[in-house]
Amino acid sequence: MEDKAVLVIGGGVAGMQAAFDLAEAGIRVCLVERTLSVGGRMAQLDKTFPTNDCAICILAPKMMDCYRHENIEVLTLSEVTAIEGEIGSFKVKILRKSRFVDEDKCNGCGDCARVCPMGILNKFDMDLRVRSGAYIPFMQAVPLIYALDRDKCMRCGLCEVICGKDAIRYNQKPEIVERNVSAIIVAIGFDPLDPSGLTEYGYGKYDDVITALEFERLICAAGPTGGHVIRRDGKEVKRIAWIQCVGARDTRDNRPYCCSVCCMHATKEAILTKEHNPEAETFILYTDLRCFGKGFQEYVNRAEDDYGVKYIRGKPGEIKGKENKILEIFYSPSSDKVEKLEVDMVVLSTALIPSEGVEALAEILGTELDEYKFFKLKDPYNPTGTTRAGIFVAGYCQAPRDIPECIAHGSAAASRAMEVVLGGSYDRRA
Amino acid sequence: MTEELRIGVFICHCGINIGGVVDVPAVVEYASTLENVVYAERNLYTCSSEGLEAIKSAIHEHELNRVVVASCTPRTHEPLFRATCKEAGLNPYLFEFVNIRDQCSWVHMHEPEFATEKAKDLVRMGVAKAARLEPLEELTSDVIPSAVVIGAGISGMTAALSIAKNGFYVHLIEKGSEMGGLLRRLYKLYPTEELAKEFLEQRIKAVEEHERVELHLSSSIKDVEGYVGKFKVILDENGVEKSIDVGDIIVATGAKELEPEGLYEYDGEKVITQLQLEEKLRREDLNRNGIENVVMIQCAGARGEVVKYCSKICCMNAIKNAKLIKEANPDINVFIAHNELQAYGEEYELYYRDAKKAGVRFLRFPLEKRPKVRKSDGKLVVDVFHERLLMDIPLEADLVVLSTPLVQNPDAEKLSKMLKVPLGQDRFFFEAHVKLRPVDFATDGIFLCGTAQGPKDIEESISQGYAAASRATIPLAKGYVSSEAIISSVDEAICVGCGICESVCPYGAVEVVETEEGRRAKVTGVKCKGCGTCGSSCIKRAIKMQHYTDDQLIAQERTAFVTEREVVS
Ligand SMILES: Cc1cc2nc3c(=O)[nH]c(=O)nc-3n(C[C@H](O)[C@H](O)[C@H](O)COP(=O)(O)OP(=O)(O)OC[C@H]3O[C@@H](n4cnc5c(N)ncnc54)[C@H](O)[C@@H]3O)c2cc1C
Ligand SMILES: Cc1cc2nc3c(=O)[nH]c(=O)nc-3n(C[C@H](O)[C@H](O)[C@H](O)COP(=O)(O)OP(=O)(O)OC[C@H]3O[C@@H](n4cnc5c(N)ncnc54)[C@H](O)[C@@H]3O)c2cc1C
Ligand code: SF4
Ligand code: SF4
Ligand code: SF4
Ligand code: SF4
Numbered sequence: 001m002e003d004k005a006v007l008v009i010g011g012g013v014a015g016m017q018a019a020f021d022l023a024e025a026g027i028r029v030c031l032v033e034r035t036l037s038v039g040g041r042m043a044q045l046d047k048t049f050p051t052n053d054c055a056i057c058i059l060a061p062k063m064m065d066c067y068r069h070e071n072i073e074v075l076t077l078s079e080v081t082a083i084e085g086e087i088g089s090f091k092v093k094i095l096r097k098s099r100f101v102d103e104d105k106c107n108g109c110g111d112c113a114r115v116c117p118m119g120i121l122n123k124f125d126m127d128l129r130v131r132s133g134a135y136i137p138f139m140q141a142v143p144l145i146y147a148l149d150r151d152k153c154m155r156c157g158l159c160e161v162i163c164g165k166d167a168i169r170y171n172q173k174p175e176i177v178e179r180n181v182s183a184i185i186v187a188i189g190f191d192p193l194d195p196s197g198l199t200e201y202g203y204g205k206y207d208d209v210i211t212a213l214e215f216e217r218l219i220c221a222a223g224p225t226g227g228h229v230i231r232r233d234g235k236e237v238k239r240i241a242w243i244q245c246v247g248a249r250d251t252r253d254n255r256p257y258c259c260s261v262c263c264m265h266a267t268k269e270a271i272l273t274k275e276h277n278p279e280a281e282t283f284i285l286y287t288d289l290r291c292f293g294k295g296f297q298e299y300v301n302r303a304e305d306d307y308g309v310k311y312i313r314g315k316p317g318e319i320k321g322k323e324n325k326i327l328e329i330f331y332s333p334s335s336d337k338v339e340k341l342e343v344d345m346v347v348l349s350t351a352l353i354p355s356e357g358v359e360a361l362a363e364i365l366g367t368e369l370d371e372y373k374f375f376k377l378k379d380p381y382n383p384t385g386t387t388r389a390g391i392f393v394a395g396y397c398q399a400p401r402d403i404p405e406c407i408a409h410g411s412a413a414a415s416r417a418m419e420v421v422l423g424g425s426y427d428r429r430a
Numbered sequence: 431m432t433e434e435l436r437i438g439v440f441i442c443h444c445g446i447n448i449g450g451v452v453d454v455p456a457v458v459e460y461a462s463t464l465e466n467v468v469y470a471e472r473n474l475y476t477c478s479s480e481g482l483e484a485i486k487s488a489i490h491e492h493e494l495n496r497v498v499v500a501s502c503t504p505r506t507h508e509p510l511f512r513a514t515c516k517e518a519g520l521n522p523y524l525f526e527f528v529n530i531r532d533q534c535s536w537v538h539m540h541e542p543e544f545a546t547e548k549a550k551d552l553v554r555m556g557v558a559k560a561a562r563l564e565p566l567e568e569l570t571s572d573v574i575p576s577a578v579v580i581g582a583g584i585s586g587m588t589a590a591l592s593i594a595k596n597g598f599y600v601h602l603i604e605k606g607s608e609m610g611g612l613l614r615r616l617y618k619l620y621p622t623e624e625l626a627k628e629f630l631e632q633r634i635k636a637v638e639e640h641e642r643v644e645l646h647l648s649s650s651i652k653d654v655e656g657y658v659g660k661f662k663v664i665l666d667e668n669g670v671e672k673s674i675d676v677g678d679i680i681v682a683t684g685a686k687e688l689e690p691e692g693l694y695e696y697d698g699e700k701v702i703t704q705l706q707l708e709e710k711l712r713r714e715d716l717n718r719n720g721i722e723n724v725v726m727i728q729c730a731g732a733r734g735e736v737v738k739y740c741s742k743i744c745c746m747n748a749i750k751n752a753k754l755i756k757e758a759n760p761d762i763n764v765f766i767a768h769n770e771l772q773a774y775g776e777e778y779e780l781y782y783r784d785a786k787k788a789g790v791r792f793l794r795f796p797l798e799k800r801p802k803v804r805k806s807d808g809k810l811v812v813d814v815f816h817e818r819l820l821m822d823i824p825l826e827a828d829l830v831v832l833s834t835p836l837v838q839n840p841d842a843e844k845l846s847k848m849l850k851v852p853l854g855q856d857r858f859f860f861e862a863h864v865k866l867r868p869v870d871f872a873t874d875g876i877f878l879c880g881t882a883q884g885p886k887d888i889e890e891s892i893s894q895g896y897a898a899a900s901r902a903t904i905p906l907a908k909g910y911v912s913s914e915a916i917i918s919s920v921d922e923a924i925c926v927g928c929g930i931c932e933s934v935c936p937y938g939a940v941e942v943v944e945t946e947e948g949r950r951a952k953v954t955g956v957k958c959k960g961c962g963t964c965g966s967s968c969i970k971r972a973i974k975m976q977h978y979t980d981d982q983l984i985a986q987e988r989t990a991f992v993t994e995r996e997v998v999s
Contacts, residue, residue, distance in 0.1 A: 021900045025907040051864050058866055061505065068510075107478040110445060144478070249779055256783065257776040292742040292772040294856075294884040295864065297733050313817075334818040374776060380622055381629070383893045399776045404868040405890065411869065412896030418903055419595040 005030060006417045007092050007181040009080055009361070012040020013059070013403055014395025015187030016066045017410030018417070023071035025414075027421050030179045031066065032094055033076045034357075037141035038063050040189050041396075042403060044124060044213060046220040046227075049268040049402075050299035056140055056222070063142040076143065079357075080364060081176070083184070087390025087420060092179045098172040100148035101134075105167035108136070108144035112159035112168065120152050126214040129224035134159045134168075139222060183417040186365065186375060186386070187394040187410065188358060193247045193255075193351040201246060201348055202319045206327060207232035209319060209346045212242070212265055219272050229273055229280075231325060231344060237280060239343040240273060241329055242266040243316055244286040248351035255351050257372060260400035262349035263290040267303050269347065274307040282309045283341060285316055285331055293402065314339070319346060354397055367391055374399050384413040392416045435466040435561050438494035439553065440485055442476035442501035444531055449474075451535035453546040457500070460550045464557045468492055476501050482514045489518040496560040500528035500553050521565035523915055523977060528556035551990060558989040562982045566915035569955045573659035573677040573905045578603060580651060580845070583611020584630075584888055585880025586682030587637050588895030589902070594642035596903045601674050602637065603646045603665065609634050611684050612881075617711040619888060620750035621777045626712075646672075654679070654848045657939075657957040658875025659911045677906050678875040680898045681859060683845065685836040685881035688731045694832055695803040700810055701830040704747050711754065718759050721828040725812045726752060727801050728768035730832035734797065739856050741835030742885040745772040746781065748833045753785040765791045765825055767801045767814045793823065803830055836885040850938040851876055858884045869898045873937055874911065874957075877901050916960035916977040920951045924972035927951065931964035931973060940964050 004027065008019045011033035019029045031038070042048070043063075045055035067074050075096060082093040101112075118133035125138075133153045134146050148159070148168070160168040192213045195203040203209045208231045210218070221227035229237045244266060248259045263286060270282040289311065291300045303309040314331040317338070322328055329341045354373040362369050367386040368376040375393040378385045384392045394413035395406040439461040443449030454472050462470040469492040473481040476499055488494060497520065499511050504527040512522035530549040538545035575598050579590040582604035590602040608614065609630075616626035637643055649667040656662050661679055665672040687705045690696045698706065704726075710716040726748045732741050745768065752764045771792070773782035786792065795801055799815040802822075810830055813822040838857035846853050851871045854860035859878050862870040869877050879894035880886070886894070905911050918940070920931075927949030931940045939957035942949050951972070953964075965973040971980070 021904060024904045025900075048865050053865055058863075062866065064510075107475070107480045109474055109478065256779055258774045258779045260774045288773070289770045290772060290774045291770065292740050292774055294858070295739070297740040298738055301734075301738070370776075372776065380777075381889060381892055383889050384896065400774070403865050405893070407866060408868045408890075408894050408897040411898075411900040412893045415592045415596065415896045415900035415903065418900060418907075419592060422903070422907060423595045423597045 004028065004421055005179065005181045006421060007032065007080070007090070007179060007184045008187060009184065010034075010040070010187035010189055010395070010397070011038030011066075011074070011076075012187060012189045012395060012406070013042050013062075014189070014406040014410040015040070015185070016062055017407045018185045018187060018394050018414045019072050020062070020066055020069065021411050021414035022417060023069045025418055025422065027071065027418065029072045030094075030181065031072055031074045032078045032080055033074065034079055036076055036099075036137050036147050037143070038066060038074060038076070039142065043138065043140070044126075045216050046223070047268060047272060049264045050293070050295040052268070052271070060140045060142070063140070067142045074143065075177075077147065080361065082364060083366075088182050090181050090184060090390065092181060092184070094177050094179065096175045096177060098150070098169075098174050099145065100150055100169050100172050101146050102167040102169055103143070103145050105165045106145045107165055108146065109164070110136075110146065111162045111164065112146055115158040115162045117156065117158070118149070118152055118154070120149055125217050125224050126211070128214060128217055182390070183420040184365065184391045185394055185413045185417055186361070186367070186391065186397060187413070188355045188361065188397045190352040190396040191355050193353050195246050195348050195350050198247055200316070200318045201243065201346070202321065202327075203348060206319070206321045206346075208325060208327065208344060209348065212262065212269065212347055212349050215269055215347045219269065219276065227276070229276060229345070233325060235344070236277070237273075237345045239281045239283075240345040240347065241283040241285060241341060241343045242270065242347045242349055243329070244284065244349045245315070246348040246350045249287065250351070255353070255372065257400065258290060259352045260290060261352070261402045264293070264296055264299070264402070266347070266349050267291075267300055267309065270309040271303050271307050274309065282307075283343065284309060284311050285314055285329070285341075286311060287313070287315055312341070352396065352400065358397065365391055384409065384416050390420060433495065435496060436468045436492065436494050437466045437496040437498060437557055437560050438485070438488050438492060439467055439470040439498045439500070439557065440476050440481070441470070441472045441530070441553070442481070442499065443472060443474050444502055445475065448501065448531050448535045451539055451542050451545050452530060452549045453542070456546055457530075457549045457553060461553050461557070464554060466496075466561050467557060469494060477507055477510055482510070485511070485514050486518040489515070489520055495520065496524050496526070496563060498526045498528060498553070498556045498560050500530045500549065500556065502531040503529050523566040524560075524563050526556045526560040526563060528552050555986045555990050559982050559986045562979070562985055563977070566976055568912050568915045570910045570912045571659050571956050573909055573911055574675050575906045575909070576600065576676045577678050577680065577902050577906065578661070578663050578674060578676045579680045579682055581611065581682035581684055581880070581882065582606075582609040582637075582645070582647075583682060583684045583880060583891070584613055584633070585684070585882075585891040585895040585898075586611075586680065587633060588892045589680050589682060589879055589899045590643050591637050591640060592896050592899035593903055593906070594640045596899065596907070597642075598903065598906045599642050599644070601644050601646060601663075601676065603649050603651065605648070605650050607648050609637060609645070609647075612686075613888070615705060615709055615712070617708045618750065618754060620746050621781045623750070623754070651845065651848060657954060658905060659956070661875065678877065678902045679849065680902055681845070681849070681851070681876065681878040681882050682880045682895065682898070683839060683842060683882045685858070685885065686839055688736060688834040688837045690731050690832050690834050693735070694727060694730055694801070694830065695805070695810070696832060700828070701803060701832065703832050703834050704744065704751060707751055707831050711751070718762065721762055723825065723827050724752070724755060724762060724764045724829045724831065725825050725827040726764070726766045726831040726833060727803075727812065728766065728833045729797070729800070730834045732835035733769070735800070737835055737837060737856065739835070739885075740770075740772065742772060743887050744833035744835060746778055746887065748831070749773070749782055749785045749790070751831070752790040753788050756785075756788045756790050760789065763791070764789075765793055767793045767795055767812065769795060769797045836881055842882070849873070849876055856884070858882065869894055869901055875905060911956065913956040914958065914960045916975070917955050917958035918953050918960070918962070918964050918973050918975050920953055921972045921974065922947065922950045924970050925950045926970055926972075928969070930967050930969065934963050934967045936961065936963065
């Protein structure tokens with residue numbers, strides 16, 4: 001019965017939902033996640049629009065449900081390196097990189113992290129916080145198993161001495177494991193665009209020009225500043241502006257698409273800023289406001305009417321730094337005028353792009369990508385079917401969508417995989 | 431109680447999360463002085479495998495028959511600790527959770543002494559309740575391995591076909607005489623511009639041909655009884671009453687276009703809706719000869735005019751129809767007066783650009799100053815307030831097309847009452863959780879998809895159709911459902927059959943039935959979610975909530991107001 005299983009690649013909300021539905025229907029699932037923990041981008045968010053639910057609070061139980069499910073095998077720090085076969089019987093090779101910690105022994109006490117003298121920027125916190133060389137990416141990481149960053153580790157031996165479980169393995173070797181599955185679901189999500197190349201916004205040049213994902217970490221109570229929205233110099237932010245469509249809907253780098261979520265996440269971030277500090281002034285500079293989802297227009301109304309968030313139509317041409325770390329945004333609300341807005345922090349709603357490594361994975365899977373490197377659909381009205389039979393796609397890596405849409409898409413891909421595993425009524429041609 | 435009570439208490443440091451504020455050793459010491467407590471210890475992380483092992487070995491070693499854990503929150507951790515008790519052979523409901531993170535170390539972060547005192551109080555209360563806990567069993571019940579899908583639009587057809595392909599029998603119920611829903615009335619579809627008719631033909635055929643789909647056309651639902659696993663759906667099929675037994679139900683009843691009565695001089699002839707335009711295009715009876723100018727007005731009735739919400743599809747739909755008209759007759763001027771433009775996602779932004787290239791003109795108005803339609807010398811004129819010029823631009827129009835939002839079907843209310851599932855403020859069916867459960871209802875065994883849940887395009891309706899199929903397949907494939915152990919029960923000797931409980935239960939789990947003694951309330955175990963609403967509203971106190979019995983709660987409250995000294999001595 002080994003082949004009556006499904007491989008899910010990517011442990012974000014979309015992948016977890018797919019895995020969970022399949023497992024609940026009695027199908028065995030192997031969930032392969034590249035990082036140390038499942039959760040994906042949603043784990044990095046503070047709250048979620050349009051309900052302002054705390055992201056990690058509602059996500060953590062889902063992560064645990066997935067990890068603890070008897071039908072789900074979660075392989076973290078792992079990547080798919082090869083597949084063979086076809087729909088109904090794929091043979092998959094998975095590279096399990098080393099954690100340098102014995103997964104069965106570690107109980108997540110964190111003693112190793114406390115004694116480790118290294119200080120390394122934590123990617124999960126968008127490099128805004130330092131972690132040690134022995135670490136988990138965030139408190140609620142699932143599984144709660146530490147890892148050593150052997151690229152940076154100087155092998156001082158302290159963690160090995162302190163670990164009461166004798167779990168440190170400096171010489172652990174990576175492993176290749178094989179799994180036989182009937183169907184595959186890809187759900188590898190997105191990366192935020194690095195806006196350094198778009199020089200007009202001054203990212204990298206001015207300290208207080210940051211990206212939206214960095215802002216999510218800043219305003220999160222469990223984040224690097226304990227939820228305080230402060231400038232790099234430690235001062236409280238009083239006037240803050242969001243700039244929409246940074247690198248998106250932009251033909252310069254062939255990224256004409258709309259990312260679908262940033263108008264709303266900017267709205268959310270402005271509301272949260274106001275909740276933290278009602279005195280703060282918040283501005284959102286946008287081109288078209290995309291408020292199309294369930295409850296979104298009502299959310300925007302609340303932002304404007306109840307919180308006093310100011311929406312300004314106009315695309316900034318340039319951002320300049322002045323003395324006292326004041327940032328001047330030059331924008332044109334109409335074609336013949338240029339206006340200036342002075343703020344002390346700028347948040348860039350950067351384009352969201354397919355995850356790093358998507359091309360290599362598509363190559364391994366034998367599936368096609370579209371012009372912007374999202375997974376291509378064989379039939380545009382069959383929203384989870386890739387160009388290869390038996391391989392389905394879910395979540396943001398197929399096209400921009402928000403969390404509930406990713407979850408529905410994850411379940412949708414699960415049903416397609418169930419058709420293969422339970423029904424057996426699949427068509428080899430598609 | 432005959433058996434000797436032996437309570438074990440486990441206090442968690444949660445790293446520094448609790449231990450950094452609450453004096454955990456002091457709480458442990460205090461706990462060990464409480465009545466019936468035979469063992470108390472602290473753990474760095476009670477939920478780590480080490481902590482769980484500690485609970486299990488203490489259960490064996492100290493013959494514990496009640497376990498209390500004081501830690502983070504039952505929302506995430508109660509299932510884990512219950513499972514641990516079970517693994518050690520203890521009934522999982524002989525476990526009591528005390529929340530000293532959210533309720534002590536977090537909210538009293540800056541007052542560690544008070545936090546510690548409160549932790550002691552809560553532990554004392556937890557122990558008092560634990561002493562009165564009773565073992566409970568979860569119920570399981572069989573599932574009839576088939577489903578009902580209500581509504582044969584594209585989302586319902588998708589859901590039905592996928593469940594059938596998953597191996598289960600499906601009844602697809604449609605009130606109209608044909609499948610296809612709203613798409614039957616459309617001309618071409620964005621973004622592919624294929625004919626709606628052709629799009630539907632192949633899909634209808636696939637549903638018709640599947641051996642496990644039973645189609646019920648011209649059928650309406652008369653009544654629904656039962657619960658997940660065992661629903662009975664009563665149909666009126668072409669005047670004949672039928673009864674169908676199924677395991678679960680999907681609602682895919684779609685939506686309709688708002689009729690803009692009294693808005694923008696709407697008359698159904700010169701001022702029409704997008705759907706009316708589609709029908710004209712489909713039947714090829716749009717008299718293009720007399721038309722020089724077409725003006726489309728976006729958000730007609732939406733975003734604060736009649737309904738509050740944005741209807742998601744009408745911008746793209748206007749762009750599609752504008753582009754089709756322009757491409758067929760480049761001499762016709764087509765204007766779209768809009769506020770925001772919902773050309774979201776990957777393809778729609780490009781499609782919008784294509785329409786601009788084709789020569790469709792876009793004019794933006796502020797939402798506070800929507801366009802006005804007036805008649806001048808027998809001609810229609812649309813005044814669009816220009817955002818930048820700050821003045822009205824009069825546009826002559828031979829045809830005005832109103833992009834009105836999708837709204838809920840009028841008969842949805844009746845269906846929502848029959849199924850006991852809610853409608854939201856926007857009148858669309860309201861899912862269990864806006865973020866995490868987009869196609870589930872709060873009631874087990876009932877799911878939703880498509881525009882019944884809110885406006886959406888075809889692709890997303892199909893995506894949700896598959897999603898609902900996945901969710902509905904789960905109980906069918908499992909073959910059983912298990913329900914809560916914490917449910918209510920009625921003491922028939924006390925109940926007077928007044929029916930208050932029946933009227934307040936949000937899950938329809940209590941019903942008043944005739945018995946030999948007269949009318950009495952009856953609880954259906956698998957439907958009950960243990961919310962306790964019935965119990966708190968029964969004036970006769972005939973309802974007992976398991977695990978939250980009066981006896982247990984009163985004991986807990988009494989000890990809350992006793993000072994530490996009184997308890998110890
Ligand atoms: C700043 C910001 C704020 C947002 N706020 C909201 C909000 O409030 N509400 C809302 O609904 N949406 C919001 N979103 C959108 C939301 O984050 C996405 O819709 C959602 O997270 C996408 O989920 P996913 O599972 O498709 O992808 P992801 O969350 O990106 O998950 C993909 C997973 O796959 C893993 N992975 C990647 N490549 C590989 C590989 N090759 N092999 C194995 N694993 C791999 C990744 O490590 C990751 O765990 C926001 C987005 C941003 C940028
Ligand atoms: C003018 C217009 C143009 C559009 N153009 C496009 C386009 O080009 N591209 C695109 O992607 N989207 C388009 N859409 C959106 C598209 O129509 C919807 O996404 C789609 O119809 C949703 O399908 P559905 O199955 O959820 O609902 P529906 O199509 O509404 O189907 C619901 C079905 O349920 C039946 N039903 C209702 N109540 C009951 C009941 N109580 N009992 C039994 N049966 C019941 C109805 O008779 C109907 O057959 C357009 C919408 C409009 C209004
Ligand atoms: S000290 Fe050992 S047991 Fe504790 S977290 Fe580190 S590796 Fe795991
Ligand atoms: S969602 Fe808003 S900010 Fe994001 S690309 Fe689309 S229009 Fe721009
Ligand atoms: S989709 Fe466009 S026309 Fe429809 S309500 Fe939203 S903004 Fe208005
Ligand atoms: S409210 Fe009480 S008395 Fe009235 S029917 Fe229900 S159980 Fe009986």
